[in-house]
Amino acid sequence: MTARDPVLIPIGEKVQGGERLTRDDALALFQSNDLLTIGRLADLANRRNNGDRVSFAANQHINPTNVCVLRNTCVFCSFARMPREAGAYTRSLDEVFAEAEAARDNPTREFHIVGGLHPTVRLSYYLDLFRGLAARHPGVHIKALTAVEVAHLARLERMSVRDVLVAMQQAGVTSLPGGGAEVFSPAARATIADKKLSGEEWLGVHREAHRLGIPSNCTMLYGHVETLADRVDHLLALRALQDETRGFLTYIPLAYHPDHNELGEALGRTGTATTGFDDLKNIAVGRLVLDNIPHVKTHWPMVTPFISQVALTFGCDDLEGTVVFERVYHEAGAATPMWLSYDQIVSLIRGAGKEPVERDSLYRTVRTFEDWTPTDPGRKPGVPGVRPEGPEGPTFEISHRPQARARGQRTLPVLQAIESAE
Numbered sequence: 001m002t003a004r005d006p007v008l009i010p011i012g013e014k015v016q017g018g019e020r021l022t023r024d025d026a027l028a029l030f031q032s033n034d035l036l037t038i039g040r041l042a043d044l045a046n047r048r049n050n051g052d053r054v055s056f057a058a059n060q061h062i063n064p065t066n067v068c069v070l071r072n073t074c075v076f077c078s079f080a081r082m083p084r085e086a087g088a089y090t091r092s093l094d095e096v097f098a099e100a101e102a103a104r105d106n107p108t109r110e111f112h113i114v115g116g117l118h119p120t121v122r123l124s125y126y127l128d129l130f131r132g133l134a135a136r137h138p139g140v141h142i143k144a145l146t147a148v149e150v151a152h153l154a155r156l157e158r159m160s161v162r163d164v165l166v167a168m169q170q171a172g173v174t175s176l177p178g179g180g181a182e183v184f185s186p187a188a189r190a191t192i193a194d195k196k197l198s199g200e201e202w203l204g205v206h207r208e209a210h211r212l213g214i215p216s217n218c219t220m221l222y223g224h225v226e227t228l229a230d231r232v233d234h235l236l237a238l239r240a241l242q243d244e245t246r247g248f249l250t251y252i253p254l255a256y257h258p259d260h261n262e263l264g265e266a267l268g269r270t271g272t273a274t275t276g277f278d279d280l281k282n283i284a285v286g287r288l289v290l291d292n293i294p295h296v297k298t299h300w301p302m303v304t305p306f307i308s309q310v311a312l313t314f315g316c317d318d319l320e321g322t323v324v325f326e327r328v329y330h331e332a333g334a335a336t337p338m339w340l341s342y343d344q345i346v347s348l349i350r351g352a353g354k355e356p357v358e359r360d361s362l363y364r365t366v367r368t369f370e371d372w373t374p375t376d377p378g379r380k381p382g383v384p385g386v387r388p389e390g391p392e393g394p395t396f397e398i399s400h401r402p403q404a405r406a407r408g409q410r411t412l413p414v415l416q417a418i419e420s421a422e
């Protein structure tokens with residue numbers, strides 16, 4: 001085992017021996033700048049389980065409402081609106097069904113449904129939504145509602161989290177997305193998402209889902225005010241729950257985007273993004289620490305398809321799918337495409353020397369691509385594929401907030417801390 005950073009040598013020996021990494025090991029990985037060694041180790045850990053396979057889902061993101069009761073306190077979020085704020089929307093069921101219909105030409109196998117915490121939209125709306133989509137698109141998996149939304153509906157309905165999850169499951173939901181975790185650190189959470197459910201509560205919703213046989217994903221939002229120790233403790237909390245339930249399918253590190261939100265303005269980071277260096281390190285360290293979670297996904301709308309392609313040799317075996325229309329991160333300034341075609345996803349994976357595998361929400365193989373050739377309509381022999389037109393119409397438009405802040409001027413706790421240190 002060789003490494004430019006000698007601190008990584010004993011950690012590398014543990015990885016080679018299949019030994020679990022400690023908190024100190026994880027911290028050392030985040031502190032090290034020897035990215036190539038970290039990536040090499042993560043690649044080893046990944047290939048041990050997944051070989052050269054890289055999976056993706058042909059999916060469609062649907063966001064039924066952007067109205068959210070936490071719009072004022074999740075200061076990192078650019079998606080949410082107050083009920084009467086410019087750009088606020090709540091789709092009728094028919095509008096959501098039409099949105100799904102508009103993408104019927106895509107080979108969709110998964111609806112990824114997340115949105116705001118609407119003060120008055122009840123559980124029955126979501127159950128009708130799931131049933132309606134399941135009836136219209138049999139065979140398409142429904143991955144729906146973050147733990148935050150589930151807990152919100154439980155409060156609104158005065159029901160237990162378990163009963164809400166049972167109702168969702170009976171209406172056709174097959175898995176939960178992993179959003180809303182942010183970072184579990186109470187200090188960081190108090191700054192960026194003060195009124196959101198706690199880390200323990202987030203884990204509690206997923207524990208309940210796993211007990212009901214509903215698998216889920218897990219995430220960590222990085223690149224804002226969290227410390228490296230916060231990142232490590234977050235990963236260890238996910239690993240501990242996975243030891244208990246085995247219900248997480250994949251881990252997805254999510255890069256913070258600072259445009260059109262209060263936190264980005266307060267930090268003076270508007271127009272910037274996380275670095276490719278940190279994006280790759282988060283993928284690789286996640287793979288190394290989360291030894292019991294089968295998959296690690298790279299989210300190309302956040303980190304660009306270019307970084308995602310490189311991530312496939314930094315411990316990552318799963319790529320965000322076709323998406324159709326990505327709203328949440330593009331409202332926060334992501335400059336990536338709104339969607340990628342099926343062909344582009346397959347080509348991107350193949351371009352990294354990997355074996356593409358289309359999967360369903362539960363990571364079962366749908367198809368492999370040994371005999372695949374790109375099928376863009378109208379493609380001429382020898383001419384690279386042209387990205388086909390995306391869906392059109394008012395549903396598929398981004399309108400940024402006119403101002404990041406919903407309320408009057410104030411000083412965020414993070415700035416108070418910076419100012420008092422100066």
Ligand code: SF4
Pocket residue numbers: 068069070071072074077078079080115116117148196
């Ligand atoms: S992050 Fe989620 S809960 Fe927070 S304001 Fe945005 S949509 Fe609402």
